[in-house]
Amino acid sequence: MDITDLHQLILKELECPVCLEYMKPPITLCQNGHNICFSCKPNLYRCPTCRQQFLQVRSISLECLARNITYPCTNRKAGCPENLPMHLISEHQVMCYFGDYECPFSKISNVYCAWSCPLVDLKRHVLRDHRGSSLDIYGGGSFYSHLSPLTQTAKMHKALVVFGELFYAVWKVLEGDFCFTVIYVGPESNSSKFSFKFTITAMNKIETISTCLITRGYNENVDEVLKPGNCIAIHYDTIEKFFAGENKLPFQLEISRLGTSDNDSCHINQNDYNVDNATHY
Ligand SMILES: [Zn+2]
Ligand SMILES: [Zn+2]
Numbered sequence: 001m002d003i004t005d006l007h008q009l010i011l012k013e014l015e016c017p018v019c020l021e022y023m024k025p026p027i028t029l030c031q032n033g034h035n036i037c038f039s040c041k042p043n044l045y046r047c048p049t050c051r052q053q054f055l056q057v058r059s060i061s062l063e064c065l066a067r068n069i070t071y072p073c074t075n076r077k078a079g080c081p082e083n084l085p086m087h088l089i090s091e092h093q094v095m096c097y098f099g100d101y102e103c104p105f106s107k108i109s110n111v112y113c114a115w116s117c118p119l120v121d122l123k124r125h126v127l128r129d130h131r132g133s134s135l136d137i138y139g140g141g142s143f144y145s146h147l148s149p150l151t152q153t154a155k156m157h158k159a160l161v162v163f164g165e166l167f168y169a170v171w172k173v174l175e176g177d178f179c180f181t182v183i184y185v186g187p188e189s190n191s192s193k194f195s196f197k198f199t200i201t202a203m204n205k206i207e208t209i210s211t212c213l214i215t216r217g218y219n220e221n222v223d224e225v226l227k228p229g230n231c232i233a234i235h236y237d238t239i240e241k242f243f244a245g246e247n248k249l250p251f252q253l254e255i256s257r258l259g260t261s262d263n264d265s266c267h268i269n270q271n272d273y274n275v276d277n278a279t280h281y
């Protein structure tokens with residue numbers, strides 16, 4: 001028997017008879033020695049295999065094996081090739097590219113959409129099913145738009161497709177600060193590969209505020225990323241000077257791929273970047 005067969009054999013032993021997922025400690029036993037996972041056990045009165053009662057003891061040797069092998073990702077059937085030790089696989093699964101993700105229109109825009117699919121397919125769904133006024137498509141990385149109505153209670157978002165990638169511009173006014181950031185709707189590992197430059201210019205064309213940040217990931221909590229310190233934050237009193245018309249803020253947004261010097265207008269060194277670079281005016 002080679003090492004792959006042995007690995008498969010151990011995984012087979014670790015398969016929970018109820019949820020069919022691989023068990024992780026604590027693993028408990030029934031009177032006849034069958035194993036059950038800790039998520040399923042509270043919902044069961046007797047062992048699903050032999051109908052005997054559960055014991056209060058744990059399967060120490062199986063737990064020991066579980067701690068020393070690698071687990072395949074729960075999204076393996078969807079194509080995820082990841083195989084990691086127990087303590088890393090849960091972390092991976094939270095941000096797995098092949099997992100099921102809620103449509104950003106329901107997650108961010110509060111538009112009813114029951115669609116969920118792997119991250120890799122979300123863009124296709126949005127382009128197919130949400131084409132319309134709330135989705136702007138740009139060929140290049142730089143464009144002009146406006147935020148309106150920008151009031152003290154406004155909490156808004158705009159879906160953007162730039163270089164064929166899906167982004168969400170999100171902003172709100174929080175305790176007197178205008179907060180703005182851009183979320184990348186794609187694999188977590190890619191969100192740090194894009195930067196955005198947000199520029200506003202006053203009507204007198206003299207005063208300009210321009211800030212660059214790295215785009216945020218789709219797994220992050222939107223309310224958290226929109227807190228001063230994590231995003232672009234400008235005092236509402238300051239931002240009012242940049243209004244063109246009632247509560248209308250014209251802005252220029254440029255999204256760039258990091259590290260490609262031609263179109264990286266921000267010149268953010270990925271390794272140097274940390275959240276302290278978030279700006280507060
Ligand atoms: Zn189970
Ligand atoms: Zn049993």
Ligand SMILES: [Zn+2]
Nearest residue numbers: 073075080096
């Ligand atoms: Zn995975």
Ligand SMILES: [Zn+2]
Nearest residue numbers: 103105113115
């Ligand atoms: Zn949708």
